[in-house]
Amino acid sequence: MMRVLVTGGAGFIGRKLIARLLKDGQVGGTAISKITCFDVVAAQGLPADERLEIVTGDLSSPTQVGILVGKGQDAIWHLASAVSGECEQDFDLGYRVNLTGTLNVLDAARRAGNVPKMIFTSSVAAFGGPLPDPIPDSQILTPQTSYGAQKAACELFVADYSRKGMIDGRSLRLPTIVVRPGRPNAAASSFASSIVREPLAGEQVVCPVAPEAKMYSLSPRRVVDALIHAITIPSEEIGQVRSLTLPGLTYSQAEMMAALERVTSKKVVDRVEWKADPFVQKIVSGWPTTFTTPRAEKLGFERDSSLEEMIQAHIDDELGGSWAK
Amino acid sequence: MMRVLVTGGAGFIGRKLIARLLKDGQVGGTAISKITCFDVVAAQGLPADERLEIVTGDLSSPTQVGILVGKGQDAIWHLASAVSGECEQDFDLGYRVNLTGTLNVLDAARRAGNVPKMIFTSSVAAFGGPLPDPIPDSQILTPQTSYGAQKAACELFVADYSRKGMIDGRSLRLPTIVVRPGRPNAAASSFASSIVREPLAGEQVVCPVAPEAKMYSLSPRRVVDALIHAITIPSEEIGQVRSLTLPGLTYSQAEMMAALERVTSKKVVDRVEWKADPFVQKIVSGWPTTFTTPRAEKLGFERDSSLEEMIQAHIDDELGGSWAK
Numbered sequence: 001m002m003r004v005l006v007t008g009g010a011g012f013i014g015r016k017l018i019a020r021l022l023k024d025g026q027v028g029g030t031a032i033s034k035i036t037c038f039d040v041v042a043a044q045g046l047p048a049d050e051r052l053e054i055v056t057g058d059l060s061s062p063t064q065v066g067i068l069v070g071k072g073q074d075a076i077w078h079l080a081s082a083v084s085g086e087c088e089q090d091f092d093l094g095y096r097v098n099l100t101g102t103l104n105v106l107d108a109a110r111r112a113g114n115v116p117k118m119i120f121t122s123s124v125a126a127f128g129g130p131l132p133d134p135i136p137d138s139q140i141l142t143p144q145t146s147y148g149a150q151k152a153a154c155e156l157f158v159a160d161y162s163r164k165g166m167i168d169g170r171s172l173r174l175p176t177i178v179v180r181p182g183r184p185n186a187a188a189s190s191f192a193s194s195i196v197r198e199p200l201a202g203e204q205v206v207c208p209v210a211p212e213a214k215m216y217s218l219s220p221r222r223v224v225d226a227l228i229h230a231i232t233i234p235s236e237e238i239g240q241v242r243s244l245t246l247p248g249l250t251y252s253q254a255e256m257m258a259a260l261e262r263v264t265s266k267k268v269v270d271r272v273e274w275k276a277d278p279f280v281q282k283i284v285s286g287w288p289t290t291f292t293t294p295r296a297e298k299l300g301f302e303r304d305s306s307l308e309e310m311i312q313a314h315i316d317d318e319l320g321g322s323w324a325k
Numbered sequence: 326m327m328r329v330l331v332t333g334g335a336g337f338i339g340r341k342l343i344a345r346l347l348k349d350g351q352v353g354g355t356a357i358s359k360i361t362c363f364d365v366v367a368a369q370g371l372p373a374d375e376r377l378e379i380v381t382g383d384l385s386s387p388t389q390v391g392i393l394v395g396k397g398q399d400a401i402w403h404l405a406s407a408v409s410g411e412c413e414q415d416f417d418l419g420y421r422v423n424l425t426g427t428l429n430v431l432d433a434a435r436r437a438g439n440v441p442k443m444i445f446t447s448s449v450a451a452f453g454g455p456l457p458d459p460i461p462d463s464q465i466l467t468p469q470t471s472y473g474a475q476k477a478a479c480e481l482f483v484a485d486y487s488r489k490g491m492i493d494g495r496s497l498r499l500p501t502i503v504v505r506p507g508r509p510n511a512a513a514s515s516f517a518s519s520i521v522r523e524p525l526a527g528e529q530v531v532c533p534v535a536p537e538a539k540m541y542s543l544s545p546r547r548v549v550d551a552l553i554h555a556i557t558i559p560s561e562e563i564g565q566v567r568s569l570t571l572p573g574l575t576y577s578q579a580e581m582m583a584a585l586e587r588v589t590s591k592k593v594v595d596r597v598e599w600k601a602d603p604f605v606q607k608i609v610s611g612w613p614t615t616f617t618t619p620r621a622e623k624l625g626f627e628r629d630s631s632l633e634e635m636i637q638a639h640i641d642d643e644l645g646g647s648w649a650k
Contacts, residue, residue: 091489095428103420129565132463140465142484142566149485152476159467160474164416240454241467 008080010035059101069108098150175248202324208277211254259307333405334362353557384426394433500573527649533602536579585634
């Protein structure tokens with residue numbers, strides 16, 4: 001039997017992961033007896049289930065985290081994080097949640113003493129500065145955001161705690177998630193989901209970048225697959241290097257629109273208006289978009305097979321199989 | 326006028342740096358009005374000088390560091406660190422001094438508000454795991470020691486605080502320092518200095534690694550040169566990437582002994598007994614020894630011109646120009 005903790009469980013990936021774990025009832029053949037969903041707010045919309053416990057609290061409190069993790073869960077998905085934009089605006093918040101919070105989780109896991117498996121969600125935002133194209137697994141992390149710096153540093157700590165046998169950790173650098181459900185958010189990457197999601201819902205939307213603008217993305221469904229797959233890989237297969245850049249799809253916005261038209265119709269695609277916003281365009285043009293990911297692929301992680309699959313996953317998982325004609 | 330802080334000022338590099346700053350009286354043409362030497366113990370052997378203030382305290386205390394750095398020094402050399410062996414043995418000590426201590430210095434410097442120049446001493450121990458030969462400037466840091474993980478993480482924070490305009494920081498990855506003065510210490514690299522230093526002092530010494538064992542090294546004199554040079558480089562020349570691997574010399578122990586014989590005599594070299602210690606040999610064989618360092622070289626950092634120069638620097642600076650014949 002396996003006890004599970006998901007931090008950031010109220011976020012959209014956290015909720016999808018928890019729903020999937022409850023549905024599967026097991027991970028790698030081991031039955032799940034309990035799932036603790038931890039976040040700063042209570043998670044909404046999760047199924048009523050006696051295996052599920054919802055806890056709210058503050059990751060930056062060593063005491064709270066000590067109580068939370070001290071129960072000795074067998075698997076920890078540490079997804080909780082302040083997002084990129086928040087970390088740039090509120091310097092202290094980013095360091096408190098993303099650095100101190102993660103160190104608190106690591107330290108509490110160490111003190112629990114049961115060497116839990118731990119998945120840490122890092123980001124391709126950990127890359128930055130002068131970069132080759134494509135970016136190899138061996139590329140140095142010189143992030144150009146506080147968020148990226150915090151993620152890159154925590155990868156180092158996850159690796160160090162793992163090397164010392166205190167946890168069995170794996171850090172996954174996630175691509176931009178497309179199609180992200182819900183409403184647009186403050187992230188500069190928000191448009192990448194909006195220009196698919198809103199037209200499918202029958203809404204007009206403005207694309208603030210040029211059709212040639214590229215993106216490196218993975219669908220929510222594939223992200224959840226990766227989070228679960230990551231916990232089932234034997235430690236010795238991971239080896240010394242505990243961080244992996246996940247395989248994603250590199251595509252232009254024009255290519256995404258062509259795929260949307262193939263999956264739906266020209267009428268749906270015509271709901272997108274192209275109107276470049278120099279501010280967004282500048283941020284997005286600085287992002288790395290092409291990666292080679294042989295390590296993750298060898299370990300069995302998979303990208304979406306096509307843009308059509310990314311779109312269809314959103315239609316199936318969020319829209320009940322249909323879209324606004 | 327310039328006020329200066331040196332953390333770890335009681336260490337051998339700290340004392341050499343402070344002595345040099347007092348002697349030069351200026352850095353990059355700006356006169357030094359005050360040097361604060363901070364360490365956990367009071368520095369010994371520094372010249373009496375009214376510009377010099379010696380302070381003892383604990384870097385892991387935000388209050389103490391706030392008072393120390395809150396004075397708004399113009400230049401901070403943050404050398405203080407628990408060493409590699411200590412960090413492997415005492416996990417909490419390493420994180421407390423090397424991570425929390427450095428974060429405290431960064432945060433106090435930020436709060437001081439005067440955007441000080443800051444030199445952070447990282448280490449080639451930040452490299453580890455599967456490595457190419459030679460190691461390029463762009464190589465990812467996957468350290469295999471807690472010390473290396475802490476150094477690599479702090480490089481990220483120095484870069485982030487610099488990017489945000491809170492400090493003007495530069496991280497230097499130091500090679501193994503040879504010839505280190507004083508007595509042998511617990512570091513696995515201790516022999517590299519001992520096999521030169523002890524014979525020059527007329528003492529017998531055992532070399533615990535094979536003559537072919539390689540090392541990547543820099544003399545104390547060149548390290549002090551680099552620490553001072555680093556503070557004089559304009560921020561825009563450093564650019565986005567704030568970390569540099571310093572140029573060093575790659576050599577085998579046999580080559581060092583041949584150089585020692587050229588500088589002195591066969592009699593001196595015969596004071597070295599070769600007796601491999603499998604434990605030391607194994608650690609040393611895991612260290613990276615060949616680096617390409619075009620970034621640092623372009624910025625004007627220099628390696629020793631020869632092994633003879635490294636040996637002669639020790640004879641001149643530590644032995645008053647002569648050795649035990």
